[in-house]
Amino acid sequence: MASIDQLNTELSDLVNKVAGVPLEEIRPDKSLTSDLDIDSLSVAEIIIAVEEVFGVRIPDADMSDISTIHEVAAYIHKAQAKQL
Amino acid sequence: MRTEVVVTGLGALTPLGGDVASTWAGLLAGQSGITALTSPEFADLPVRIGGRLPVDPAQALPRATARKLDRNQQMLLLAARQAWTDSGLAHLAGTGQAVPGERLAVSVSAGSGGLLSILETWETLKEKGARMVSPFTVARFIADGAASWIGLEIGAKAALETPIAACATGSEALRRGAELIRAGWADVVVAGGGDASVHPFLLASFAAMRALSHRNDEPARAARPFDKTRDGLVLSEGAAVMVLESAEHARQRGARVYAELAGAGVSADSYDFAQPDPTGEGQAAAMRRALTDARLAPDQVVHINAHAAGTPVGDRLESVAIRRTLGHHTSDAVVTAPKSMMGHLLGGAGAAEALATVLALHHRVVPPTINIDDFDDEIALDVTREPHELSGGVVGALTNSFGLGGHNSVLAFRSVGAT
Numbered sequence: 001m002a003s004i005d006q007l008n009t010e011l012s013d014l015v016n017k018v019a020g021v022p023l024e025e026i027r028p029d030k031s032l033t034s035d036l037d038i039d040s041l042s043v044a045e046i047i048i049a050v051e052e053v054f055g056v057r058i059p060d061a062d063m064s065d066i067s068t069i070h071e072v073a074a075y076i077h078k079a080q081a082k083q084l
Numbered sequence: 085m086r087t088e089v090v091v092t093g094l095g096a097l098t099p100l101g102g103d104v105a106s107t108w109a110g111l112l113a114g115q116s117g118i119t120a121l122t123s124p125e126f127a128d129l130p131v132r133i134g135g136r137l138p139v140d141p142a143q144a145l146p147r148a149t150a151r152k153l154d155r156n157q158q159m160l161l162l163a164a165r166q167a168w169t170d171s172g173l174a175h176l177a178g179t180g181q182a183v184p185g186e187r188l189a190v191s192v193s194a195g196s197g198g199l200l201s202i203l204e205t206w207e208t209l210k211e212k213g214a215r216m217v218s219p220f221t222v223a224r225f226i227a228d229g230a231a232s233w234i235g236l237e238i239g240a241k242a243a244l245e246t247p248i249a250a251c252a253t254g255s256e257a258l259r260r261g262a263e264l265i266r267a268g269w270a271d272v273v274v275a276g277g278g279d280a281s282v283h284p285f286l287l288a289s290f291a292a293m294r295a296l297s298h299r300n301d302e303p304a305r306a307a308r309p310f311d312k313t314r315d316g317l318v319l320s321e322g323a324a325v326m327v328l329e330s331a332e333h334a335r336q337r338g339a340r341v342y343a344e345l346a347g348a349g350v351s352a353d354s355y356d357f358a359q360p361d362p363t364g365e366g367q368a369a370a371m372r373r374a375l376t377d378a379r380l381a382p383d384q385v386v387h388i389n390a391h392a393a394g395t396p397v398g399d400r401l402e403s404v405a406i407r408r409t410l411g412h413h414t415s416d417a418v419v420t421a422p423k424s425m426m427g428h429l430l431g432g433a434g435a436a437e438a439l440a441t442v443l444a445l446h447h448r449v450v451p452p453t454i455n456i457d458d459f460d461d462e463i464a465l466d467v468t469r470e471p472h473e474l475s476g477g478v479v480g481a482l483t484n485s486f487g488l489g490g491h492n493s494v495l496a497f498r499s500v501g502a503t
Binding site for chain 2: 020021041044045048
């Protein structure tokens with residue numbers, strides 16, 4: 001299973017690819033919307049890509065608890081641990 | 085006193101060029117932007133010619149931006165950026181002189197909306213299922229998508245509007261833009277239209293209406309308004325956007341003014357979906373209303389940018405309507421048909437041709453009409469086949485846009501000062 005650090009790195013690449021945010025601006029503690037200024041539809045695209053790449057489901061209800069890259073990574077980590 | 089509306093910025097992507105300068109140079113040089121469509125998806129169509137942009141708008145935008153936008157939105161956003169920069173307002177952003185968002189509006193339309201995105205997403209949905217449908221799908225296909233993207237970029241908070249009127253869409257978007265300023269809702273409006281129409285679906289649909297030229301072997305000679313052998317219009321893609329501004333606002337910031345958008349006239353035929361009212365009264369009514377609105381007398385009109393799409397019936401009828409409007413002053417107005425070079429930009433046509441009209445007044449020269457080998461003697465107009473110099477002084481010009489469904493939209497422009 002991937003570590004949180006690995007997940008953070010992979011997520012940064014994904015955010016860069018989907019939303020076009022330069023890699024040097026992306027850090028685990030950054031909020032997708034308020035810090036990285038990613039619009040709402042691009043966040044939806046990122047979540048779809050996360051579900052596709054990491055094989056997890058992130059229901060809309062859980063989205064309100066997720067804001068930073070690190071929080072997304074932690075969510076994936078927890079969901080993958082449950083699957084084991 | 086009525087608020088005067090002036091044009092202070094121009095932007096365009098047309099089959100003649102990726103910007104205003106190259107489009108204008110192409111028009112003056114009498115170039116054709118029409119080419120053969122040789123890629124496999126066009127192979128089985130009855131019509132395989134069209135006007136494509138010489139630049140790919142998707143390549144001109146960062147990849148992450150381009151993939152959010154339909155092709156019409158990419159073109160319109162790029163044209164809006166050109167116009168915004170050209171007006172000088174882009175340079176004022178973030179300074180004390182910036183236009184407040186509350187006084188800034190957008191009136192931008194695409195006649196077919198994001199049709200290409202609808203077709204593409206339908207394929208994705210059928211082949212890969214709902215999970216692969218992009219969250220941007222709605223934003224890409226709604227007709228007002230381009231207005232919203234442009235509004236987001238420049239921070240327009242007065243209004244975002246999207247008038248749609250088939251082939252008169254671009255003209256109607258400009259009319260609405262001027263109205264927003266006259267009515268006091270905004271000081272500055274980014275206004276225009278565009279369509280991404282070179283697609284097998286549109287070619288097949290327009291061909292089914294018997295609207296298109298079938299001159300597949302001679303693409304550059306297919307668009308031939310006012311020629312005896314004209315056999316229909318040629319579909320093109322493109323967008324044109326203007327910055328409209330209250331004259332007072334433009335004066336205060338010392339803006340360069342291309343021309344005054346002096347008035348507009350609109351009417352509806354409600355005669356037949358595809359054929360214009362054969363008396364020409366609908367079109368003439370729109371022209372008369374534009375002249376009245378602009379406080380122009382028929383003898384002050386030195387130039388008419390004709391709708392002239394190159395259809396056998398339409399061009400002849402426009403001649404009747406112009407004569408009905410200007411009477412014995414018809415011969416004083418130099419007529420040109422830019423669709424002979426650009427083809428028909430559908431939702432972009434009215435805006436691109438208004439832009440050509442503005443530049444004709446600004447540079448005091450009317451671009452030629454090409455492909456008239458055998459002038460149709462039923463056309464009783466002074467159509468220029470060479471660049472035609474306009475006289476000095478304050479003069480007026482009309483640009484006609486007539487749309488399927490019976491839309492008649494006419495804009496009147498007036499020249500300003502010495503050039």
